[in-house]
Amino acid sequence: MTLWVRCRRATTTLPAGCAAAFVLALLLGGTAVPLPALTLGGSATVQLTQFVPVLLAGVLALCLDTRVPAAEASGIRKIRRLDAVLVLGVIALLELVGAATALVLDEPFTHPMWTLGRNTACAAGLLLLVRPWLGRASVMVPVAMVFGVVLFGYRMPTDPYPWGFILEPATSPLAAVACAVIAAAGVITHVLAAQKEEL
Numbered sequence: 001m002t003l004w005v006r007c008r009r010a011t012t013t014l015p016a017g018c019a020a021a022f023v024l025a026l027l028l029g030g031t032a033v034p035l036p037a038l039t040l041g042g043s044a045t046v047q048l049t050q051f052v053p054v055l056l057a058g059v060l061a062l063c064l065d066t067r068v069p070a071a072e073a074s075g076i077r078k079i080r081r082l083d084a085v086l087v088l089g090v091i092a093l094l095e096l097v098g099a100a101t102a103l104v105l106d107e108p109f110t111h112p113m114w115t116l117g118r119n120t121a122c123a124a125g126l127l128l129l130v131r132p133w134l135g136r137a138s139v140m141v142p143v144a145m146v147f148g149v150v151l152f153g154y155r156m157p158t159d160p161y162p163w164g165f166i167l168e169p170a171t172s173p174l175a176a177v178a179c180a181v182i183a184a185a186g187v188i189t190h191v192l193a194a195q196k197e198e199l
Helices: 002-007 013-028 048-064 069-074 079-104 112-152 162-167 173-198
Strands: 032-037 042-047 154-156
Touching: 013 048, 013 079, 013 112, 032 112, 042 048, 042 112, 048 079, 048 112, 048 162, 079 112, 079 173, 112 162, 112 173, 162 173
Parallel strands: none
Antiparallel strands: 032 042
16 A cells, blocks of 8 residues: 555645645636637637646646556555545545635635536546556547637537536536546546456
């Protein structure tokens, strides 16, 4: 366990990355800027906090890539399951901290702090889904997803298509379910990939 914690930088890089992402989300707040939306032929107003989960996905990828294959292969504990717990813990932490911050600041459900954990779940899930095939390059998938949604996800300046669910406010059941499903699929894929490696 100690080796896994040290290898995954669970007491150094990961907490620092989560704290940095939270502070960045807090500083950006509800700041929105007009960005090109190709489906509108103009621009759409996008909250900058939408890009914070990409930072968190990068931090998680960095931590998961710090492996000691020989030690992990000979270990008794299921390393990938510990990794899954680590990822789910980060998602839960950001969900709780984001919601608590929004409550303290008395922000409406349209404020991006409410969706920090939800959108991080989506980014982390996508990362884990494609890691068995893309390896370290998988970190670009959440990036591509966010930019793709911003560029092509709007049918009206403030109304995204259903597949652009990360742009929806915290009150959206579709966004909550979609992000939960993607996160669960990513975790399951991550664990199953480890079982295939052991065969």
